[in-house]
Structures are given as C-alpha cells and as structure tokens.
Amino acid sequence: MSISPSITTAIPSSQYSNYQAKVARSRATSEPFLIRWLLIATVLGFLSLFLIVPLAAVFTEALRKGFAVYLAAITEPDALSSIKLTFIAALIAVPLNLVFGIAAAWAIAKFDFRGKSILITLIDLPFAVSPVIAGLIYVLIFGLQGWFGSTLLDNDIKVIFAIPGIVLASVFVTFPFVARELIPLMQAQGKDEEEAGLVLGATGWQILWRITLPNVKWGLLYGVILTNARAMGEFGAVSVVSGHIRGLTNTLPLHVEILYNEYNYAAAFAVASLLALLALLTLVLKSFVEWKAARDARLNELA
C-alpha cells in the first residue's frame, strides 16, 4: 500500500510456496531453459550496474589509500562529532515517530470515523514532499526571516542552523514509516482480542502493552528499522537547515559532502563506507524481521 516497503507484502503465505513449486515443475507454466537464464542474466546485469558495482566502489575507494588513512578519516574530531549528531537526531526522531505511529494506527485501525481515508493520505504527505522542500518549510517558520524568527532571536534560541532544526527535518522525512507499517497490520488483526481483554477487566494501557503491541511487534520493529535508516541517512532536508558548520551541525551524510567537495575523496568514501555498512546492517535486520514474521504467521496458521 505505502510508498515504503511493507512487511505485510513481504510475508509469503504457505499456500503459495506449494504453488511456486508446481509452476516451476510444470512445463506448461514455465519458460524454456534458455529464456529463464536469459532473464536471470538480465536481472543480474541490471542490478550489478545500478546496485552491486556502486556499493563495491564505496569500499574500494574508501580503502584506496590504505587502512591507516581510512582509520584517520573516521576517527578525526569532525567525523566523530558528525557521528554523534547523527545518532542524536535518530535517537529523538525514532521514538517520536514511533509513539505517533502507534497512536495513529490505534485510532485508524480500531475505530471508524469520518475522514479516515483523508487522514491516511495526509499521513503519507511527507513521502510526496521533496526533502529540499521539507527543509525549506522549517526555514520559513524558524529561520531569521521566518514566523518565529525574531521571537527565537530575542530568547537566544537557535533552531535553524542548529541541532533542533536537524531533528525536526529528520522527524519530517521519517514521519509516516511506523504508522504506514502498523495501520494495515492492525487493521488485518481486527479488535476481537482487545475486546476480550476489556471484558476480562484490562485497562486501555494494559490492552495496548499486553495484547496489541505483542501482536504487531515485527511490524513495529520493521518500521523502526526503516525510520532509523532514513533518519541517519537523510541528506536534502538536513542540508537545508544545518548550515554546514563543521564539528557542530554536520551529520554523517553532510560530512561526506564537505569532504567530497574538498576533493578529499579517500576520506569522503571512508565516512560514506560507515553509512554503507549501516545500510547493509539495515538490510540484514530487515530480512531477519521478515523471516521471523513469516515464521510467526505460519505458526499461527498451524495453531
């Protein structure tokens, strides 16, 4: 449904594995050997050109001048402070959007009200907005010329070109991830179990903690993993609000850009390789969560 990858589509139902085997075996519903391998080769070629070779290039370029240069690039003070800021931004953005996602999914999945589909579309809005515009709108509000610009200046509070702006931009770009993951999942699960809990005397919070959240834990985790990856990697929106002050308002992706624009390629790719490792870790975690969720779904079917 959503613009983000979704765990609901990633769970293969057991009945299809049967069907896949059937299709693969039957000559009537499969292609000749030659065509099959031609298509596989096409896919491998396409993915190599666009994914595998560029990914390999990040690590080769990072280590081109040797491991000592690599280590120096990722341990110099500016790099370390950008790592710290990246973690701070993600540590604030992820919990905020997590709480929002649970609240939104609870309201949308468990209740009927007018304007529900409009609300779902509005939650999707940040997906459709260019990251550059996401940064721009906060400049219009909190910037020096903005709505609250003079008030903030009088009270000596900095939002734009400071950490709060970076956090806000990160929150905006990752806004829908958890909500869009949880809404279809909680809708599919209905509310029978929650109502049973209520009848047995549980309070609302107890129902949420002991019934609803355990039921959607893999979807929740999946949403958090995606939110975290995007929050740590966001470039366009953060770039507009950060002001690129070295050692102060530079996140990891911005630090990569600065090094790259200084023609310090080895260092730029060294720092970029950290982000690439983070992306690979994200993919591994994602696959693990999908596998767990699929296993749970199968166990539920058997039970």
Place this chain on the structure above:
Amino acid sequence: MKKSVKTNNILPGFNLSLGYTLLYLSLIVLIPLSAAFIKTTELSLHEFWAVVSAPRVVASYKLTFGASLIGALINAVFGLITAWVLVRYTFPGKKIIDALVDLPFALPTAVAGIALTAVYASNGWIGSFLESYGIKVAFTPLGIIVALTFIGLPFVVRTVQPVLQDLEAETEEAAASLGANRWQTFVKIILPAIWPALLTGFALAFARAIGEYGSVIFIAGNVPMVSEITPLIIITKLEQYEYASATAIAVVMLVISFLLLFAINGLQWWVSRRATISR
C-alpha cells in the same frame, strides 16, 4: 438486533489517540507545509508567474520530469523482469539479490550519489568503458537518469512481486491447455493481472524521483539550463536569501507532488476494489 455492529465505543483511547495523531500531524506536517503557501502570497500573481516561468526554471522542470519519467520507465521494465525472476525462478544467491533490491531505501542518498559518480565518471569502472564508445554519463543529464533509476529501483519490484506471487496457477494451466504459448499467456493472462501493480510501482518511482536531491547533485554537473534539477534551484535561491521565489518554485513542485500522491492513492483504491469484486 441492535445496531452495535460498529462497536465504536467499547475500546478506550479513541479521543486520546486521534487527538494526538491530529496534533502531531498538524505541528510537524500541516502547519509547516501551509507556511510555504502563505509565504508565496508575499508575491503578486505577476511576480509569482515571472519566478516560476523563468527560462532557467522551466528548463529545470523539463529536466527533472523528463529524467524522472525515463528513470521510472527503465524501472518499470527491469523491475518487472526482476520481480518475475525472483518469484518464478531459483538460482544461487537469490535470497541475497532479493534483499539487495531494497538497498536504495537503506543507502543514504549522498552515499549513492558519490558512489554512482565514482563508477560512472570517465575514469570509473563503468564510465571508462562507456567513454571508449563516446558515451559520457557522469556530469551530463544521462547521469541524472542513472541516479534516478537507482533511487526508484525497489518500487516496481516490491509492488509487482506480491501480486505475481498471488496469481493462481490454474488460470495459466487453463491457458496452456487451450493452446496458448507462454508469450500469449503472459500478454493475455498475466500482464492484465499485474498491470495495476506495475502502474502503481511506476508512479511511486516517478514521484520519488521528482523530489530527489542528494544522489543527483553529485553526478549531475549542475550546469544551468542543461543539468540543473528543480530542487537544486530551490537550494540556490535559498542560499541567495531569495526566500519568496524559492518558495514559489517549491509550491509548484508541492502541487504536482500532491496531485501524484492523490493519483497513486486513487490507483490503489481502484486496485483493491477490483480485487474484492473479482473475489
């Protein structure tokens, strides 16, 4: 029977959860976005038009939309083949390839930008090869297409894959027993079934590409009138403190993005309705 089928009032927390959702949505998304539209009113209609229809800006629309369209088309074709291969065939390393398709979602765009530039520059692994045939990719509009193809790669695969997985074997077997060859079965049976998903994936990749900034600016060369995308023009105007005109261009992009989002949601609604009717 009482009309308590809706059972709205049994579960607690409706007011709290909906109230919080609306408050958070307003504070983070709606009010800030409205700031863009309010800021534009500082310009007269005449000034607004002059900004958004300046030749350099119009050239950037053409480039942004053209490159996004080509990138999305490439993804529609190869994404469909990728989804097909991942669902129907087995080959060594398939699980890894399947997981790797999501890389553009996980890899920060700035990293993608410098990596693609390194590979497709005239001294890069692929760029040097293409250069010997006289094709320059990095620092030309072609480079922008490469970056936007990368960015949109997972969308078509991930929308088509589940639909392809859910297809009934019986219809294909029936087609085969009635004498259709594989190509006929694909065009007349399979393609109509996956067409809406394919279109949705295409639209998502297209919408994502239009707003993309991070991966493009490194590989584009950013020459005005030739390889300058619209988000970059917004940044340039911001850096020159031309807030009103930056916002005017942003509003044009916002309106187009919103229309696309509504079209995509409409498309998905139509697909799910079609699915329920056919059941």
